[in-house]
Amino acid sequence: MKAFALAFGYAMVLPTLALAECPGVTAGELTVSKAWSRVTIGTQRPAVFYVEIRNDGQTDDRLIGIETSAAGMPMLHQTVIKDGVASMPHAAAVEIPAGQTVSLAPGGYHGMLMDLTRPLVEGESFPVTLTFEQAGAVEIETRILPIRAQEAQCDAER
Amino acid sequence: MSLRTIRLILWGLVLAAAAALAVQQWTMRETAVDSFRPDFALQDGKGQTYTMADFKGRFALVFFGFTNCPDVCPTTMSEVAQVMDDLGARADQVQPLFISIDPERDRRQGLGEYVAAFHPAILGLAGDDAATRDAASSFKIHFSREDDPAAPDGYTMSHSPGLYLVGPDGEWLRQFAYETPAAEILADIEKRI
Numbered sequence A: 001m002k003a004f005a006l007a008f009g010y011a012m013v014l015p016t017l018a019l020a021e022c023p024g025v026t027a028g029e030l031t032v033s034k035a036w037s038r039v040t041i042g043t044q045r046p047a048v049f050y051v052e053i054r055n056d057g058q059t060d061d062r063l064i065g066i067e068t069s070a071a072g073m074p075m076l077h078q079t080v081i082k083d084g085v086a087s088m089p090h091a092a093a094v095e096i097p098a099g100q101t102v103s104l105a106p107g108g109y110h111g112m113l114m115d116l117t118r119p120l121v122e123g124e125s126f127p128v129t130l131t132f133e134q135a136g137a138v139e140i141e142t143r144i145l146p147i148r149a150q151e152a153q154c155d156a157e158r
Numbered sequence B: 001m002s003l004r005t006i007r008l009i010l011w012g013l014v015l016a017a018a019a020a021l022a023v024q025q026w027t028m029r030e031t032a033v034d035s036f037r038p039d040f041a042l043q044d045g046k047g048q049t050y051t052m053a054d055f056k057g058r059f060a061l062v063f064f065g066f067t068n069c070p071d072v073c074p075t076t077m078s079e080v081a082q083v084m085d086d087l088g089a090r091a092d093q094v095q096p097l098f099i100s101i102d103p104e105r106d107r108r109q110g111l112g113e114y115v116a117a118f119h120p121a122i123l124g125l126a127g128d129d130a131a132t133r134d135a136a137s138s139f140k141i142h143f144s145r146e147d148d149p150a151a152p153d154g155y156t157m158s159h160s161p162g163l164y165l166v167g168p169d170g171e172w173l174r175q176f177a178y179e180t181p182a183a184e185i186l187a188d189i190e191k192r193i
Helices: A002-020 B003-035 B072-093 B103-109 B111-118 B129-138 B182-192
Strands: A025-027 A030-038 A047-055 A061-068 A071-078 A080-082 A085-087 A094-096 A101-104 A109-116 A125-132 A136-145 B059-065 B094-100 B123-125 B143-147 B155-159 B163-166 B172-176
Touching (some): A025 A136, A030 A125, A047 A061, A047 A094, A094 A101, B059 B072, B059 B182, B072 B182, B094 B103, B094 B111, B094 B129, B163 B182
Parallel strands (some): A030 A136, B059 B094, B094 B123
Antiparallel strands (some): A030 A047, A047 A101, A047 A109, A061 A094, A071 A109, A080 A085, A085 B155, A125 A136, B143 B155, B163 B172
């Protein structure tokens, strides 16, 4: 009876946990989550791709590329502010050290989605495939948030 | 001449020198403030020319950017939009400006529509190349065009990513470094209004 009560309790709590968590995709020791982008006006300007990658393993990994049907030319970039000037060099790879969480987030690493194949519409989503040196390819649905969004909004999903 | 007289004369000289130094410092400070009134002559999407005089009596919150910028510019424009929302009834005392450092492409792709997507109060301005350089140097900021075969149209821009606050009399007040939270910018402006 006690076991039942416990199980029942967990069953009630689980949906709440799911609501607070962003859905993640796991590949080996890596968990990829909180993938988001911003609405675009048409397709002329590049869009952005942000995501969080957690490495629960003992080995370092590296994100070496992104692919998506939403853009003809997706690339990894990094915003660098040096001597008061911001530039946006390409990043050949993003290191994902063992036991750490690395974010592609505003002001740092980000995916730059050039040659958009369609406008990014608020509330919709598109798949992005991340390629890791060790873990291989991981596909995640990327939510399109309002143009003023500053971070992933997972609770808004339901 | 007694030693006492000499000592008095020397102390007198010290006081005179100190006074002269103080006066000099004071005047230099005044000059520095007076000499820094950023200005420009740039057009909005309808072709109307604006200068800083058009914003007299209001604070101007100025950003230099380009609309093909996927990370720094949307992040900063979102902060500005948040500040404008949070100013509430006092929002009419602050004019947010987005000055294009990539004017030809931004005009072609629609600067007004871009800034309005963040907040209707933001005014997007884009002049010709010379007027853009003049505006940037008047704010003492840096931007440059960098060839990049992988970027859209084969180039990208690097630029000073800060926000600049100009007072109601056109005087430069301060810079907010990139990623200054909207709440901090709001608190600073509210103190001055």
